[in-house]
Amino acid sequence: MTSIVNLDRLSLASGQGRRLDLPVRPEGVSFGGQEYAPTPAEVDTRLDISRTTGGYAFRLRFPLRLDGPCVRCLEPAGVNLEVDAREVDQPGTGDEDLSSPYVVEGELDVSRWTHDAIALSLPAQILCREDCAGLCPVCGQSLNDADAEEHRHEGGADP
Numbered sequence: 001m002t003s004i005v006n007l008d009r010l011s012l013a014s015g016q017g018r019r020l021d022l023p024v025r026p027e028g029v030s031f032g033g034q035e036y037a038p039t040p041a042e043v044d045t046r047l048d049i050s051r052t053t054g055g056y057a058f059r060l061r062f063p064l065r066l067d068g069p070c071v072r073c074l075e076p077a078g079v080n081l082e083v084d085a086r087e088v089d090q091p092g093t094g095d096e097d098l099s100s101p102y103v104v105e106g107e108l109d110v111s112r113w114t115h116d117a118i119a120l121s122l123p124a125q126i127l128c129r130e131d132c133a134g135l136c137p138v139c140g141q142s143l144n145d146a147d148a149e150e151h152r153h154e155g156g157a158d159p
Helices: 110-121
Strands: 004-006 017-024 029-030 034-038 041-051 056-069 074-090 107-109
Touching: 004 110, 017 110, 029 110, 041 110, 056 110, 074 110, 107 110
Parallel strands: none
Antiparallel strands: 004 107, 017 041, 029 034, 034 056, 041 056, 056 074
């Protein structure tokens, strides 16, 4: 489902704003070579649109959970996100920082912005738990459940 907002149809004058609640189906996210699926499959986004003298200012907010493997032990893991993203589109200024890549010919692509906002909201690592010990470098067993006294190997790790 692609969510496109036609900005011209909103007929906003300078200084006016509009709040829209839009359902969006975010795509999964590839992170660190692993795939993470959004839950729920469809999220309700809140989009605030403000008309400025030369363009628009946008704010996009929504909660989301991503589920996939832990980066240390590969067990199931997930992260809850509260996405809060802002964009500005001021065409004609000549400043790239004031031109949104999500606005093309008067239409805002909320689906594409949602995907990128999720990626920018990700933590540095997605873990099954804060103290995840990862996998043994010798045998590959999960060190989360292994007894440190009993889990020993003769010799070192494979060079």
